[in-house]
Amino acid sequence: MSLKGKAAAIGIGELKPYREPTDDSALDLMAAVAAEAIADAGLEKKDIDGLLVGMASADPGMIYPSAIGELFDLRPRMLNVLDIGGASGAGMIWRAAAAIDAGMCRAVLCLTADLNRMGRRRPPMISLMYEFEAPYGAIGANCSYALIAQRHMAKYGTRPEQMAKVAVDQRRNALANPLAFFNDTPLTIDDVLNSRYICEPLHLFEIVSPMSGGAAVVVASPEVALRSKHSPVWLIGAGEGSDRCSVSYAPDITESAVKGAADAAFKMAGVDRKDIDLVCPYDCYTITVLVTLEDAGFCKKGQGGPFAMDHDLTFSGDFPCNTHGGQLSFGQPGLAGGMSHVTEGIRQLMGRGEQRQVRNARLAYVNGNGGIMSEQVSLILERVS
Amino acid sequence: MSEYNKPLPQPSKTSRPFWDAAKRHELMLQRCEACAQFIYYPRARCPHCFSDRLVWRKCSGKGTLYSFTVVHRPATRLFADGPYVLAIVELEEGPRMTTNIAAPADQLKVDMPVTVFFDDVTPQCTLVKFKPA
Numbered sequence: 001m002s003l004k005g006k007a008a009a010i011g012i013g014e015l016k017p018y019r020e021p022t023d024d025s026a027l028d029l030m031a032a033v034a035a036e037a038i039a040d041a042g043l044e045k046k047d048i049d050g051l052l053v054g055m056a057s058a059d060p061g062m063i064y065p066s067a068i069g070e071l072f073d074l075r076p077r078m079l080n081v082l083d084i085g086g087a088s089g090a091g092m093i094w095r096a097a098a099a100i101d102a103g104m105c106r107a108v109l110c111l112t113a114d115l116n117r118m119g120r121r122r123p124p125m126i127s128l129m130y131e132f133e134a135p136y137g138a139i140g141a142n143c144s145y146a147l148i149a150q151r152h153m154a155k156y157g158t159r160p161e162q163m164a165k166v167a168v169d170q171r172r173n174a175l176a177n178p179l180a181f182f183n184d185t186p187l188t189i190d191d192v193l194n195s196r197y198i199c200e201p202l203h204l205f206e207i208v209s210p211m212s213g214g215a216a217v218v219v220a221s222p223e224v225a226l227r228s229k230h231s232p233v234w235l236i237g238a239g240e241g242s243d244r245c246s247v248s249y250a251p252d253i254t255e256s257a258v259k260g261a262a263d264a265a266f267k268m269a270g271v272d273r274k275d276i277d278l279v280c281p282y283d284c285y286t287i288t289v290l291v292t293l294e295d296a297g298f299c300k301k302g303q304g305g306p307f308a309m310d311h312d313l314t315f316s317g318d319f320p321c322n323t324h325g326g327q328l329s330f331g332q333p334g335l336a337g338g339m340s341h342v343t344e345g346i347r348q349l350m351g352r353g354e355q356r357q358v359r360n361a362r363l364a365y366v367n368g369n370g371g372i373m374s375e376q377v378s379l380i381l382e383r384v385s
Numbered sequence: 386m387s388e389y390n391k392p393l394p395q396p397s398k399t400s401r402p403f404w405d406a407a408k409r410h411e412l413m414l415q416r417c418e419a420c421a422q423f424i425y426y427p428r429a430r431c432p433h434c435f436s437d438r439l440v441w442r443k444c445s446g447k448g449t450l451y452s453f454t455v456v457h458r459p460a461t462r463l464f465a466d467g468p469y470v471l472a473i474v475e476l477e478e479g480p481r482m483t484t485n486i487a488a489p490a491d492q493l494k495v496d497m498p499v500t501v502f503f504d505d506v507t508p509q510c511t512l513v514k515f516k517p518a
Contacts, residue, residue: 130392131394131395131396131397131400131426132394132400132425132426132482132483133483134392135391135392135393135394135506135512136471136483136484136485136512136514137391137456137459137464137469137471137485138471138483139392139459139460139461139464140459140460140461142456142458142460143454143456143459143460143471146454146456147452147453147454147471147472147473148452150452150453150454150495151451151452151495154452154494154495154496155495196457196458197455197457197458198457198458199454199455199456199457199458199471200454200455200456200457200490201454202454246483247473248473248481248482248483249481253451253452253473
């Protein structure tokens with residue numbers, strides 16, 4: 001059983017992330033990106049017969065697919081919420097392909113949006129093991145990723161400037177992306193290292209900024225894809241996995257379930273790491289990118305730091321990485337941020353990267369990451385023509 | 386003395402023996418009779434072999450500093466009373482714990498030995514913390 005070539009992404013919609021509070025609801029943003037993605041696919045609303053939606057941390061408990069179906073007057077024959085944090089966007093793509101392959105649907109709308117609620121009173125993000133974490137101040141993701149970074153530095157000799165290099169190269173990508181929030185000011189390694197510590201060893205500029213925004217993708221059957229407006233981008237490999245919820249109980253906090261997910265995706269796709277033209281790894285923090293590239297097999301375990309230093313991660317470089325700027329420079333629209341890596345992979349393979357287009361891009365590796373590297377989804381996307 | 390406003394554990398049937406032991410200044414963990422492994426956090430069944438034959442055993446309180454971070458900007462203002470060291474300690478018996486280390490950051494090193502101490506944060510509640518051994 002394989003999903004290779006069973007479905008293709010044919011349309012995308014995405015908002016430029018914004019930080020200032022507005023009266024928007026997450027549902028408003030979902031409607032905006034849904035309309036854009038359906039039009040981009042060259043379809044009409046009535047053609048959508050499957051609906052996958054992501055959680056919105058801003059509207060907990062309010063995002064259920066029948067409400068969204070009613071809002072848009074859809075008649076889905078498959079509908080579900082995906083709740084694997086930042087991995088939800090990538091996770092929707094293979095689930096859509098599986099539903100299509102099973103004959104349940106022909107065109108699935110994968111939908112995410114979320115709001116920036118920073119500064120408003122709300123319960124902080126907590127672990128399921130609240131009782132054994134929160135009393136010690138283990139609240140939110142920053143401190144948990146700092147624990148990963150600290151041990152990675154101790155175990156492998158990873159250096160602060162190597163982590164900073166990820167943010168710097170990705171900012172250069174963002175400067176060429178009109179949709180990126182931080183697209184007007186270059187960033188240097190010194191800028192990153194001179195920004196204040198949030199959770200040592202992580203500095204402010206190594207951490208995503210919360211935003212409002214959203215993104216949607218239409219995944220379609222081969223029959224629908226072949227008459228779509230843009231070149232279809234085929235899903236040829238997918239893998240998923242989880243090995244912890246809280247970082248404290250991971251088998252090894254410097255490693256992640258990316259390994260199993262990426263191995264499964266590459267095996268299904270039947271392509272090698274060296275065949276990949278661009279990578280779109282989830283980047284809530286700089287350290288996340290290093291661990292993901294290592295575990296996905298693009299460099300040896302522990303060598304993510306030197307790898308980032310030795311390669312040009314920009315769209316015109318030898319290892320294009322997060323050509324939209326990554327969430328570090330694009331902005332993180334809450335739990336919808338993970339979809340930005342999927343839309344960028346699709347955009348590049350469709351040849352719609354404009355001034356940041358990766359030349360002759362044919363194969364993309366996309367990774368979605370939820371929680372504290374708790375949930376992982378790896379995808380391989382291909383442009384066939 | 387100022388009022389203690391940070392989050393406190395709400396013990397359940399499964400976890401109460403852990404917190405009761407902490408109040409007595411003892412570190413007790415569940416050990417599985419079937420597969421002989423210690424487990425943390427407390428559970429109704431062993432996560433390794435699914436046995437429900439779990440018994441509470443006193444632990445040495447010795448371990449190593451698996452990782453740590455100095456939290457300068459906490460996610461909630463409940464912890465905004467100054468930087469603190471959040472850590473993962475790997476106990477001699479095997480399991481890892483999320484905890485705090487009472488020592489300045491410049492005295493800490495990954496994998497250094499640490500030893501338990503008990504912080505009576507309120508008359509009702511004692512948290513399990515560590516310091517350099």
